[in-house]
Every structure is written in structure tokens, then in C-alpha cells.
Amino acid sequence: MINPNSELFKYLPKVIEQATNGIVVSDPNQEDNPVVYVNDITCKRFEYTKEEFLGRNCRFLQGEDRNQKNIKAIKDAIKNCISTTVTVKNYSKSGKLIYNQFTISPIFDENNNLKYFLGIQRDVTKEVTLEKQNFQLQKEKIEDAQYNAIGKLTGGISHEINTPLTIINGTMEFLKDSIQELEQSPLKQNIIQDLEDISIQLNKIKNLTESMREIADTKTFEIKKINIYRALIISLRLTHNKTKHITKVNLLNENFSLDIDREKYMYYVNGDARKLEQVFIAIIDNALDQLKMTGTIQNNKLDISLQVTKDNTTITFEDNGGGIDENLLEDIYKPFKSNKEHKGLGIGLSIAKKIIDQHNFIIDISNNQNGAIVKIEIPH
Ligand SMILES: Cc1cc2nc3c(=O)[nH]c(=O)nc-3n(C[C@H](O)[C@H](O)[C@H](O)COP(=O)(O)O)c2cc1C
Ligand SMILES: Nc1ncnc2c1ncn2[C@@H]1O[C@H](COP(=O)(O)OP(=O)(O)OP(=O)(O)O)[C@@H](O)[C@H]1O
Numbered sequence: 001m002i003n004p005n006s007e008l009f010k011y012l013p014k015v016i017e018q019a020t021n022g023i024v025v026s027d028p029n030q031e032d033n034p035v036v037y038v039n040d041i042t043c044k045r046f047e048y049t050k051e052e053f054l055g056r057n058c059r060f061l062q063g064e065d066r067n068q069k070n071i072k073a074i075k076d077a078i079k080n081c082i083s084t085t086v087t088v089k090n091y092s093k094s095g096k097l098i099y100n101q102f103t104i105s106p107i108f109d110e111n112n113n114l115k116y117f118l119g120i121q122r123d124v125t126k127e128v129t130l131e132k133q134n135f136q137l138q139k140e141k142i143e144d145a146q147y148n149a150i151g152k153l154t155g156g157i158s159h160e161i162n163t164p165l166t167i168i169n170g171t172m173e174f175l176k177d178s179i180q181e182l183e184q185s186p187l188k189q190n191i192i193q194d195l196e197d198i199s200i201q202l203n204k205i206k207n208l209t210e211s212m213r214e215i216a217d218t219k220t221f222e223i224k225k226i227n228i229y230r231a232l233i234i235s236l237r238l239t240h241n242k243t244k245h246i247t248k249v250n251l252l253n254e255n256f257s258l259d260i261d262r263e264k265y266m267y268y269v270n271g272d273a274r275k276l277e278q279v280f281i282a283i284i285d286n287a288l289d290q291l292k293m294t295g296t297i298q299n300n301k302l303d304i305s306l307q308v309t310k311d312n313t314t315i316t317f318e319d320n321g322g323g324i325d326e327n328l329l330e331d332i333y334k335p336f337k338s339n340k341e342h343k344g345l346g347i348g349l350s351i352a353k354k355i356i357d358q359h360n361f362i363i364d365i366s367n368n369q370n371g372a373i374v375k376i377e378i379p380h
């Protein structure tokens with residue numbers, strides 16, 4: 001106990017007032033446990049005056065952010081009259097986020113009756129932010145290692161894949177020529193169509209192995225002034241054979257068909273056309289997989305739009321396939337995340353994200369009530 005006659009006792013109010021930790025005292029014997037004392041640093045930190053603090057329960061510092069698991073821990077500690085330390089997200093009057101680590105302790109009188117709660121607060125925003133950054137850095141390192149692993153692996157095997165692929169392609173071309181010499185018949189038409197389908201799938205394999213190699217080797221990246229509308233048309237042409245069985249595609253408010261002129265509109269941006277086509281194909285392909293599962297060609301929809309403002313050009317892909325599994329959404333760009341059990345490798349979007357990052361563009365993937373929305377924002 002501090003001697004009531006001592007110098008220190010006299011100075012105690014000043015010690016508390018000028019402490020560099022936040023100090024709050026609340027009165028649990030009043031309705032809703034209001035603040036009855038608050039020191040200067042707390043007022044300064046949260047940008048409220050003493051008058052604004054006093055008489056209110058401290059929960060107002062949480063603002064709208066009430067769904068925090070630590071809040072329940074404080075509530076329980078108060079109910080059980082025990083001491084506890086937590087970190088919660090609080091907000092200053094102007095809305096600044098503050099990670100507030102505070103300890104609350106019950107204060108009893110000589111008869112062991114609960115008189116007050118003492119709260120000692122510390123601003124740990126810097127520490128938390130640093131920790132989050134470190135965590136992010138670590139995550140990126142792991143992802144980089146995964147990409148490198150993909151790079152090394154495919155660097156080794158892509159050659160092995162490309163050699164037979166070239167032979168298959170050559171044979172296909174030869175077959176296509178030979179078939180032309182046959183007499184016209186429905187069978188001939190079917191074979192031509194089937195060969196066309198095979199070509200497209202082969203092209204996809206080629207694109208995939210190439211793109212995976214390119215990811216490991218970023219030097220092959222070439223930025224030029226390109227017409228992004230043209231890149232969209234090329235992507236839609238390359239996916240047309242799959243698309244035509246699954247959904248209609250609306251491109252800039254117009255039904256997409258193979259005979260649309262690639263230069264019908266000019267939307268110039270700086271980028272690598274082939275890489276961006278690869279991104280568009282990955283997005284379209286995902287929408288198609290989903291639409292195929294959930295709907296019919298009559299009611300399936302894939303809308304692609306382009307908005308230009310003075311700051312940026314935004315391309316939006318919107319489907320009505322029911323949207324992306326919420327559990328996947330958070331990690332959607334990570335390699336090997338897929339819910340397509342027998343089919344997807346789960347690298348489409350991680351490659352897309354890498355390409356978008358290399359361009360300094362922004363990709364945003366979300367759900368609305370009908371399906372998935374993928375936005376690519378290209379700053380001017
Ligand atoms: C002395 C004391 C200080 C407190 N300080 C804070 C604080 O700085 N920030 C905060 O978010 N909650 C603080 N709380 C917790 C809230 O006042 C409240 O108890 C908590 O939100 C749980 O209750 P509720 O679910 O009814 O809101 C403090 C509580 C006490 C008793
Ligand atoms: N438009 C969409 N609608 C619903 N789910 C989607 C959509 N786009 C992506 N997804 C989900 O995101 C996951 C990851 O997509 P991603 O393209 O990275 O991999 P994948 O399509 O499974 O495999 P890959 O592209 O390698 O063949 C998909 O498995 C799918 O569950």
C-alpha cells in the first residue's frame with residue numbers, strides 16, 4: 001500500500017494522467033459499465049475529448065467492427081470478474097484503425113465488493129502491421145517456391161511434350177489435306193469438324209506448357225501498344241468450340257460470333273497481347289466449366305464488357321453459373337487450388353494473376369447473386 005501521507009500518493013493522479021499507456025476506469029455498478037475516468041493519452045489516441053468518453057461503454061471504440069472473437073473473451077472476463085488481456089481492432093473518431101491491446105482487471109474494495117474495472121491499453125498497430133507484412137512475405141516466398149517448382153518441372157518436361165505435339169500437329173495438317181480430297185458427305189464434314197476440335201485442344205496444351213515455362217522465365221515478356229478488344233476476340237475464337245455448346249457470349253452488348261471483325265473497336269492499352277489472351281482464356285474457360293455444370297445453353301450467360309474512364313480501362317467477365325465456392329475465394333490465386341476433381345490442375349488463375357501482376361494491372365474476383373465476376377483494371 002502507498003502511504004497516504006507520502007509525496008507519491010499526492011502525485012498519483014498526475015502519474016495516471018501523464019502515463020504513456022492508456023488508462024480507463026469503468027464503473028460496473030452503473031448501468032452498462034460506463035467509463036468514469038480516462039487519461040490524456042487515450043483521448044489523444046482516439047481523438048475524443050474526455051467528455052465524449054465519460055459515461056459511455058468502451059465498446060464504442062469498436063465502431064461497426066463488432067464481429068471480433070476477442071470481444072467475447074472480454075465480455076466473459078467481465079462477467080466472471082477476472083483479469084484478461086486481448087488485442088482488438090478499434091477506431092479513432094476520424095476512422096483510423098488502431099490495434100488496441102488492453103488488459104482489464106477488476107478492482108475490489110476492502111470488503112471484496114467489486115468497485116471498478118481498470119483498463120490499461122497499448123497501441124500495438126505497428127507490431128501487428130509488421131507481423132502481417134512478415135506473414136505476407138513468407139506466404140509470397142512459399143508461393144514463389146511453388147512457381148519455381150512448376151517452372152523447373154515444366155521446363156524439363158515441356159520439351160518432351162512439345163516434340164510429340166509437333167508431330168501430332170503435322171500429322172493433323174496432313175490428315176486435313178487428305179480429307180479434302182474425299183467426296184463431299186456428312187461424314188467428311190463431321191471428320192473435318194472433329195479435327196478442328198482436336199486442333200483447338202492441342203493448341204491449349206501447347207499454350208499451357210509454353211505459359212508455364214514463361215512464368216519461370218519472365219524475360220520473354222514484351223509490352224507493346226495493343227488493341228485489347230482484338231485480344232478478347234482472339235480469346236473467344238480460341239475457346240469458341242467449347243463455348244458454342246455451353247453458352248451464348250455477349251461481348252460489348254453484342255452476341256459474339258466468329259465473323260466479328262477483330263478491329264471493330266479500338267481500345268488501346270500497353271501490354272503483352274499473347275499473355276493477356278492467356279488470361280482471358282483462363283477466365284472464360286473457368287466460366288464455361290461452371291456454366292456447363294450448372295445450367296443449359298438456353299439460360300447460361302457470359303457477359304464481357306469494357307469500361308473506359310479517364311484513369312483506367314476495365315474489362316469485366318460476368319457469368320450466371322452460381323459463383324465461386326466461398327471456401328476457395330480467399331485462396332483463389334494460389335496454385336493447385338481447384339474443386340474440379342478429375343480435371344483442373346488449379347493453375348489457371350494463379351498463372352493469370354502472375355501475368356496481371358507483371359503488367360501492374362489489377363484483377364478482382366468476386367461473386368454476385370448470379371455468378372462470378374472477374375474484373376481486370378488497366379491503369380492508363
Ligand atoms: C475498463 C474497461 C476498458 C475497456 N477498454 C476497451 C477498449 O479500449 N476497446 C474496446 O474495444 N473494448 C474495451 N472494453 C470492452 C468493452 O467495454 C465491452 O466490455 C466489450 O465490448 C464486450 O462487451 P459487449 O459484447 O457488450 O460489447 C473495455 C472494458 C472495460 C471494463
Ligand atoms: N466463373 C467461375 N465460377 C465458379 N467457380 C469458378 C469460376 N472461376 C473459377 N472458379 C473456381 O476457382 C477454381 C480455381 O480456378 P483455376 O482456373 O485456378 O483452376 P481450375 O479451373 O480448377 O484448373 P485449371 O485452370 O488449371 O484447369 C476452380 O476450380 C473453380 O472452382
Ligand SMILES: [Mg+2]
Nearest residue numbers: 282286348349
Ligand atoms: Mg481454370
